[in-house]
Amino acid sequence: MGLRALLSGDLLRDKIAIVTGAGRGIGEGIARKLAHDGATVVCADVNESDASSVASSLASIGMRLDVSKADECDALVTRVHERYGRLDILVNNAGINRDAMLHKMTDDQWHQVIAVDLTGVFFMTRAASRLMRAAGSGRIVNISSASWMGNIGQANYAAAKAGVVGLSRTAAKELARSQVTVNAICPGFIDTTMTRGIPDAIREQQLAKIPLGRAGQPADVAAVVAFLASDEAGYVTGEVINVGGGYVL
Ligand SMILES: NC(=O)c1ccc[n+]([C@@H]2O[C@H](COP(=O)([O-])OP(=O)(O)OC[C@H]3O[C@@H](n4cnc5c(N)ncnc54)[C@H](O)[C@@H]3O)[C@@H](O)[C@H]2O)c1
Numbered sequence: 338m339g340l341r342a343l344l345s346g347d348l349l350r351d352k353i354a355i356v357t358g359a360g361r362g363i364g365e366g367i368a369r370k371l372a373h374d375g376a377t378v379v380c381a382d383v384n385e386s387d388a389s390s391v392a393s394s395l396a397s398i399g400m401r402l403d404v405s406k407a408d409e410c411d412a413l414v415t416r417v418h419e420r421y422g423r424l425d426i427l428v429n430n431a432g433i434n435r436d437a438m439l440h441k442m443t444d445d446q447w448h449q450v451i452a453v454d455l456t457g458v459f460f461m462t463r464a465a466s467r468l469m470r471a472a473g474s475g476r477i478v479n480i481s482s483a484s485w486m487g488n489i490g491q492a493n494y495a496a497a498k499a500g501v502v503g504l505s506r507t508a509a510k511e512l513a514r515s516q517v518t519v520n521a522i523c524p525g526f527i528d529t530t531m532t533r534g535i536p537d538a539i540r541e542q543q544l545a546k547i548p549l550g551r552a553g554q555p556a557d558v559a560a561v562v563a564f565l566a567s568d569e570a571g572y573v574t575g576e577v578i579n580v581g582g583g584y585v586l
Contacts, residue, residue: 350375358431360387362529366555404457509575525581548583
């Protein structure tokens, strides 16, 4: 696929994709970009009405999914397989944060974030990998975070997102023989509901650390996801890619 496909927005034509957490924010941006590039996108979110409203604007389908439940993940992948006959792209984007200093962090805050941000990625990757292995092709893109390297107030989130890096690299090794690629993206500070809750003073501090001088937008992340999901990226696997305006420099 070359320049013509790029120009016509056909880079992902005929691909079947699942995007988790597609009801708003980065996941919505990813769903819009994949659909724009020609994919049929299943918008999955624990908030079913958000998932459906994004999906209806894309002529796609929305489905309710709580990624922290193994049976729901298995059932969603089975439904997609029954409906479309295959699954080409999985984007594990759903995530939550429950920030607190370590000495004040509750058991619930710890367990909730690990359940959604790490175990959810495992459940969906396990379910999708069964189909992709059998098909001998596939693309898995996991949304980690720059916080995986450590961030004050985010012991739960950083641990989960570091876990996503280890999981992605291991899945990349295991699935390579089936021509399934697995990559992780680490967004920096992206303007979504998740970051709008941050107090102004901390928000300003974070923005001041970004060499490119602005917060990222969901579309900035979505563009990289679309590339990794395409046939063009067939020789890229096990990578951990920062999309943060130079935040980590
Ligand atoms: N916003 C940022 O600056 C930033 C930075 C780095 C990484 N990330 C990661 O990007 C991803 C998207 O974040 P966002 O900023 O768009 O957040 P957001 O809160 O705006 O959206 C998250 C979406 O995930 C859904 N969701 C939550 N729990 C779910 C579950 N159990 N099952 C299915 N869906 C669920 C929500 O309903 C929501 O639609 C997350 O994994 C987040 O950790 C965000």
